[in-house]
Amino acid sequence: MDEYNDLIIKYMNARFNNNVVSAVCHLDEGGSADGKGGLPHLHLDILMITEDNRLSSKTLITRDFITSMHRIMPIILKKHGFNIDEYEETEEKKQGGLSAKEYKKKMEQEKEELNKKLEDMVKEYNELADRYNKLIDDKAELERKNREKAYEVMYQQERSR
Structure with missing residues (x-):
């Protein structure tokens, strides 16, 4: 799991100019009612600093960013041997949801x-x-x-x- 998380952190650091402040892997979602056996996932704290040195997540986390992240991450992870499903763009995703x-x-x-x-x-x-x-x-x-x-x-x- 370390290599998997490292790849995600490296990708996010590349996207955010090395501004990932912390990353914590959790197992608290998708498991049983007692909180055991959850699906591993990362929580990342990122300083959202724009090119003109403003702090603005609204500027950086756009629909295009999220879509590109969902497209690119599976490709990167697959190249490193992880069995990841490809991103499938549905009509709702193309339109950006509701x-x-x-x-x-x-x-x-x-x-x-x-x-x-x-x-x-x-x-x-x-x-x-x-x-x-x-x-x-x-x-x-x-x-x-x-x-x-x-x-x-x-x-x-x-x-x-």
């Missing part, structure tokens, strides 16, 4: 759909609870009638003796 407004609209739609499903589930639960309670009442009524019938039969048997 805008904040589109994302918010999508989330609102999903929220509405989930609320509708929840309402339907609550309605179904209440209907089932009503049916269950009706069955309990019916059972109690049948048991009462059976007792009455049993007493009636016993009474008639006593009288016929």
